[in-house]
Amino acid sequence: MKSSFVVPTDLDPVQRHPKAAKAGERMRMHNPMCFGCGEESPNGLRLEMFAGEEFTVDAAMRVQTQFEGGPGVIHGGVLSTAFDDVMGMVPLLVGPSAVTVHLEVDYIKPIPVETTLQFRASLLGRQRRKIYTEGIAHYGDPTQPVAVAHGIFVTINAREHFADHLENSQLSDEYKRRLSRP
């Protein structure tokens, strides 16, 4: 792998959040309108995320014909979107909301449309607000990935982070109501 992604050696201890989904349980959507996992996103990927053992998240994605990039194969941007969302659920096993600050993808094999890709995202470590993750896309055997991603997510105060943008949400009224609660 050629990349500058480096996980620091002086990592903080991490514990699974007591309210995090248990292994095998479906994880709650962070936003119903999310393009990656939102059930109400009209054209989204609608990924269903499942908490795994330790700090892992699993998801599956049918590679629909409309995801085509090169002839007959997935568009790289669609794949990176899926990675972003699956890997973005890993911080929720630790606790805090976090957003992507860095995402890189190694595309290893062409991925045909009309196949079903499996994703597994894992925590590599936490240092202060930075949460280091890895994602693997495969067809059932995680030791034979067809793409691998690495990402850094930084924890945020969601209320403050999104405050200036709620008006633009397709669920703006709902979010304004929710975030105005003390």
Ligand SMILES: CCCCCCCCCC(=O)SCCNC(=O)CCNC(=O)[C@H](O)C(C)(C)COP(=O)(O)OP(=O)(O)OC[C@H]1O[C@@H](n2cnc3c(N)ncnc32)[C@H](O)[C@@H]1OP(=O)(O)O
């Ligand atoms: C809400 C739940 C979401 C759950 C799932 C989501 C899945 C989808 C995820 C997404 O797609 S999120 C959308 C794309 N991402 C963004 O819009 C984030 C845009 N960036 C920001 O808003 C700010 O950069 C951010 C609030 C994240 C950080 O700014 P701050 O001013 O609060 O923090 P700062 O810049 O000091 O950075 C904090 C730490 O992160 C480090 N950092 C920041 N950007 C980095 C970067 N690009 N690469 C590596 N490290 C980075 C920074 O060095 C520092 O490290 P140290 O703790 O060691 O000092």
